[in-house]
Amino acid sequence: MKRRLSSAMKAIVVREFGGLEVMKVENDVAVPPIGNKQVLLKVEVSGVNPVDTYIRGGQYSRLPDLPYVPGVDGAGFVEKVGPSVTRFKPGDRVFCCNIGRWGTLAEFSSVDESFVFPLPPSLTFQQGAALGIPYFTALRALFQKAGAKHGERLLIHGASGAVGLAAVQIAKAHGLEVVGTAGTEAGLKLVKQAGADSVLNHRQRGYLDSLTAGDKFDVILEMLANVNLGVDLPLMKSHGRTVSEWEEMGTKVDEGIKAGWISPVIDKVYTLSQAREAHNDIIHSTGAKGNLVVQVRE
Template identity: 90%
Template sequence: MKRRLSSAMKAIVVREFGGLEVMKVENDVAVPPIGNKQVLLKVEVSGVNPVDTYIRGGQYSRLPDLPYVPGVDGAGFVEKVGPSVTRFKPGDRVFCCNIGRWGTLAEFSSVDESFVFPLPPSLTFQQGAALGIPYFTALRALFQKAGAKHGERLLIHGASGAVGLAAVQIAKAHGLEVVGTAGTEAGLKLVKQAGADSVLNHRQRGYLDSLTAGDKFDVILEMLANVNLGVDLPLMKSHGRTVVVGSRGTVTINPRDLMGSETCVMGVALATSTLSEWEEMGTKVDEGIKAGWISPVIDKVYTLSQAREAHNDIIHSTGAKGNLVVQVRE
């Protein structure tokens, strides 16, 4: 007999933007309907990213209608597909980056086919849930924005977190020389294990002093621009590119640092990627998983009822060691 999909599911529901307290576990949430070109994902694991907290707090440029279910990244099985879906069928292992639609902190999530990608058996669902925002952002920053090339020297300022470790793995696989920073011994060790050629501790006073004129960088990925942008600019080689990935405030820079060396600073916003850019990044991620150079590092796993704790930790805990994920089905 064909299994029938129950029409209610367990999910985290947010009915007003605000602090952690607005995240509530509800047991009778309607399973989302799917459109023509959508996939119903049976979510095993949801990935947690800083942006999830900005959205929940109502401090993001594009906000969902209320109530909404948080969670952009996720991994699990395809439960059902819309009539025009061509790349997936029920039972496929997949991961998603449900950008602009959210909803992975739930047992089921509807996702546009363009934001669903195959999850090879070499990666677990926890690793799958850590692929979306971190790896696609790292790829976009490195190649679609900075145009990083084989042999170039890269500084990842904040390499121990989700985007940073993804960038280390990707950059090393593409022949860049990588210097990564972290704020703890465990973070530094992880960045080195991910392949960085050398590491620096951004919590140590004067940690950049050892860099000489010959140690400058072609590309800098900056995870905390409000703290570091002013010091990044003079660290660039001639025609260097600094990509602002993360920033949580304002900063003073000296624009003259950009002039003589004709360097530039640019921002990255994953959500603005075109469909063909998503496809290009998806192909790269698939290639990296199959070749083995993409392997997400999971820092901590939470249950659905601990989702608030995960939202707290992604912003307030120090000493990142990869990704935080929520095991939706236990």
């Protein structure tokens, strides 16, 4: 007998833009409807990114209608598909980069098919929730914006964070020489483990002095939170020229997972009731060590 989908779900709901206090767990939220080309995702894990906090605070150039459910990144199972969805079927393991009102800090999320991607069994749902913004941002920054090429030299400031580690893994897989910086011993170790050719502590005075005058960089990526490269990704429209960019990034991530050079690092896992803490930590914690995620279903 076919299981009947519940009409209500547990979710974090934001009814006004503001501080952490506007994020509230509600237990009787209507499961979002899906359109013709949308997927209903049964969310297992939600990713946490700085852009989530900018949107919640109303400090972003494109804001969802209120009330809304936060959470851009997520991973889980396909629960239901719209009539014109061709790439997925119920039961598929997927991850998403959800650009919409019904985000992933909920038991269910409605996502345009263009922003849904297959999640191979080699990665956990926690790792899947850490793929979207970090890896797509790194790909976009390295190749679609900077035009990085095999054999070039790359400096990644703040390489121990989610986007930084993604950039290290991607760059090394594409033949770049990578120098990464971090601010803690744990962070430096992670950057080295991700494949960086050398690591520097950016909290040490004159940390770049160890580089000789001839060691110039072809590309420099800056990962500071206040100029985070991920903030422009959700602004990409889901039609026209950018559709091919999303497809290109999704294909590249799929290739990386299968080849083994994409491996998201999970720093800390929160429960849904701890989502406020996750939003605080993604901005204010010191010494980034990978991705923060929220386990939606416990």
